Amino acid sequence: MELTLLGTGAPDGLPRPDCPCARCAAARGAAVRAATALLVDGALLLDLTPGAALAAARAGRSLTGVRQVLLTHPHDGPAVEVPAGLPAAGRVPDGRELTLISGHRVRAVAMDSPGTGYEVTSPEGLRLLYLPPGGAPAGVTEARRPYDMVVGDVLGRPDAVARLRGAGRIGAATDVVAVHLDHDVPPGTELDRRLAAAGARAVPDGTTLVVGDHGDVPDVPRRTLVTGGARSGKSLEAERRLESCPEVVYVATGGTRDGDAEWASRVTAHRDRRPGSWRTEETCELVPLLRQDGPPLLIDCLSLWLTDAMDRAGAWDDDVWAKRGERELRERVAELVAAVRATRRTVVAVTNEAGSGVVPATASGRRFRDELGRLNAAFADECEHVLLVVAGQALVLRG
Numbered sequence: 561m562e563l564t565l566l567g568t569g570a571p572d573g574l575p576r577p578d579c580p581c582a583r584c585a586a587a588r589g590a591a592v593r594a595a596t597a598l599l600v601d602g603a604l605l606l607d608l609t610p611g612a613a614l615a616a617a618r619a620g621r622s623l624t625g626v627r628q629v630l631l632t633h634p635h636d637g638p639a640v641e642v643p644a645g646l647p648a649a650g651r652v653p654d655g656r657e658l659t660l661i662s663g664h665r666v667r668a669v670a671m672d673s674p675g676t677g678y679e680v681t682s683p684e685g686l687r688l689l690y691l692p693p694g695g696a697p698a699g700v701t702e703a704r705r706p707y708d709m710v711v712g713d714v715l716g717r718p719d720a721v722a723r724l725r726g727a728g729r730i731g732a733a734t735d736v737v738a739v740h741l742d743h744d745v746p747p748g749t750e751l752d753r754r755l756a757a758a759g760a761r762a763v764p765d766g767t768t769l770v771v772g773d774h775g776d777v778p779d780v781p782r783r784t785l786v787t788g789g790a791r792s793g794k795s796l797e798a799e800r801r802l803e804s805c806p807e808v809v810y811v812a813t814g815g816t817r818d819g820d821a822e823w824a825s826r827v828t829a830h831r832d833r834r835p836g837s838w839r840t841e842e843t844c845e846l847v848p849l850l851r852q853d854g855p856p857l858l859i860d861c862l863s864l865w866l867t868d869a870m871d872r873a874g875a876w877d878d879d880v881w882a883k884r885g886e887r888e889l890r891e892r893v894a895e896l897v898a899a900v901r902a903t904r905r906t907v908v909a910v911t912n913e914a915g916s917g918v919v920p921a922t923a924s925g926r927r928f929r930d931e932l933g934r935l936n937a938a939f940a941d942e943c944e945h946v947l948l949v950v951a952g953q954a955l956v957l958r959g
Contacts, residue, residue: 561682561771566615569593570742583743603662619766632692633675671695693740696720706731714738718803726806736760758804781945788949807855850899856906
């Protein structure tokens with residue numbers, strides 16, 4: 561089954577008409593995206609958009625063989641002119657199935673927002689799921705086998721990918737393709753990196769993909785370290801890397817602080833933006849978690865873990881540090897690093913990048929700065945992927 565993406569953008573396209581934003585201003589050449597429309601084996605058109613016939617011609621395809629045109633979402637604005645020879649566009653009621661003369665079977669999938677998804681099965685049994693902009697399946701049951709390809713709003717609705725993955729409908733070999741890309745998505749290589757973290761990819765308008773050809777499914781890094789300064793966006797970046805996973809264990813190393821309203825407010829803000837399916841563990845005992853099998857771990861953060869480790873070692877006292885504290889801390893850090901190296905779990909860890917500013921005025925402050933630098937370097941050495949977040953922008957240091 562061949563799928564030609566006549567467009568890959570949001571309904572208004574990219575750049576949006578008359579939009580002055582930086583993303584729209586930078587959308588030139590291959591970065592320009594028409595509204596998403598899919599041509600399946602030249603026989604089925606999913607979503608009718610302006611200029612569909614011209615887009616097909618540019619991609620080396622024709623719409624003359626199209627036997628069915630199906631819409632996925634309400635179309636605002638003026639009616640789209642139907643190219644000559646095309647059948648009238650329509651929508652299929654949820655749960656209903658059509659069989660085309662070409663042998664394709666199309667089943668309408670109910671969404672949790674206005675719109676309809678379509679499951680397309682080729683005569684050979686290959687299966688494609690196409691989701692409308694901002695849409696996720698309303699009810700996902702366990703699958704007998706995964707889809708061969710899923711095309712949808714990966715960045716706008718990562719929870720849809722998580723649901724499908726949790727139900728076994730997205731497997732290790734499923735090709736996940738992001739469409740409905742709008743001006744709030746990052747440009748260039750940053751888009752590719754963000755999608756790769758979700759096991760997905762984007763392609764330019766006019767690309768033809770072979771459903772069932774799994775060679776281009778991106779590998780998701782198993783160990784990632786995200787570092788950066790205060791309020792740089794590093795925690796949000798770490799959360800984004802796992803937001804398409806059906807289950808995540810969020811390891812909060814900061815614990816609780818009785819009577820500290822400001823700290824409680826910070827913790828609440830973090831919890832509120834995390835998916836409801838994530839489970840939270842408030843602990844600094846990272847080694848047992850790393851040694852266990854289970855869902856991905858998000859560790860936030862290593863600097864608070866180090867504070868706890870230095871507390872236990874008595875590292876703030878110069879005499880204790882000299883007699884036993886330094887040795888005990890080194891042993892604890894080495895145990896953690898060894899566990900990271902040996903873990904079979906997907907791990908995303910957050911840490912702070914210290915030491916780029918004013919030198920601490922106290923010996924204990926300088927000690928913490930130095931030990932955090934050593935910990936970050938040792939932890940990063942065991943990770944396939946290392947990111948530095950500055951002003952909300954993720955810079956790839958490794959991977």
